[in-house]
């Protein structure tokens with residue numbers, strides 16, 4: 225590591241992301257200005273000694289990519305940059321594979337096989353079926369807060385829609401929604417003190433417990449779907465055969481956990497950051513509110529660009545190679561910091577500006593072009609759009625009334641709480 229790099233800000237630590245936005249932006253600009261990928265190590269806070277098995281998972285550090293052209297290059301070359309060794313900078317111990325090893329952490333041909341199968345759940349026909357449910361849920365969620373005049377926008381509004389939609393997709397009963405919500409917070413917020421595991425349980429054990437609990441729930445639901453031809457995704461997966469083989473319950477459970485993790489927190493955070501951007505930019509809000517349907521598609525992309533709910537995805541180099549002037553060795557971790565590239569001055573005009581009509585807007589919020597591009601992107605766009613359309617209609621003056629409370633995580637650009645106020649309106653129920 226060069227002296228320059230030891231002096232650079234370190235975006236792989238959760239604490240980097242729990243600071244005021246201006247500091248984060250300034251440090252990311254510093255990293256982009258280097259031009260080359262920079263190498264960073266996980267810093268274990270002083271006084272903390274990791275047990276040897278955890279210490280091993282944290283070794284090696286990672287290359288950090290903050291420039292758009294380098295991220296595109298890695299995304300487009302999965303034969304050089306593998307997903308199968310893990311997608312987060314900290315390696316996961318082998319016992320995690322049972323619950324957390326779905327398609328996002330596979331390479332082709334295994335990945336392609338599974339993706340082909342589950343894509344059946346994301347066809348235009350399936351999405352149209354969900355459309356009504358998305359609208360009904362958004363209306364109900366907004367209606368439930370409408371008389372209060374204030375709410376915690378994350379907990380009371382943004383978090384509720386994606387959770388219900390993922391559970392509907394997989395036919396998980398409504399009675400289990402709160403349970404799924406709690407377990408997903410444990411999984412994605414493991415590094416944040418608010419979601420820290422119960423006293424006496426270490427973070428890895430609590431992750432495994434949450435994974436195990438979701439898998440058990442999924443197994444119970446899957447068992448009720450054997451031999452049925454219902455049109456939810458679980459029925460389809462339980463009864464499908466790929467090349468003469470059926471998926472195991474374990475495959476289905478880890479896919480469900482992937483959806484809970486990939487589909488929930490991401491969409492919740494996009495909606496939550498979206499409200500802060502609209503509050504901070506009343507001119508842009510007016511442009512969108514004046515033509516909700518027309519401006520909608522571009523406004524959604526702009527929210528996803530700036531929010532970049534998935535901060536980074538990791539790959540592992542399979543061969544010695546060169547990238548943006550850096551020599552990458554086989555086995556090195558390479559982490560694509562989407563949030564940083566989505567502000568790349570060489571790629572976006574006026575990158576910090578929230579512009580609901582931005583065009584072109586080739587962001588990498590849903591990942592770069594490549595085999596792992598977000599499978600749920602269309603669904604996410606629909607959920608975000610429907611939620612804001614409902615808010616514009618029912619609570620037209622809703623705004624964030626305080627600062628977003630950021631999640632302490634380098635992986636998920638999350639908001640835990642966001643106070644919001646609006647003129648109360650009578651419930652329609």
Ligand code: HEM
Nearest residue numbers: 327328486487490491494534537590591596598599600604
């Ligand atoms: C604003 C919301 C969302 C964002 C920002 C987002 C972002 C991402 C990103 C960055 C990736 C990884 C891309 C890569 O590694 O190249 C990904 C993958 C994935 N996402 Fe999303 N996502 C969102 C919503 C959803 C939803 C709603 C679902 C489903 C219900 C979903 C399902 C998936 C799946 C299954 C993958 C793995 C695809 C694969 O490995 O082939 N996502 N997403």
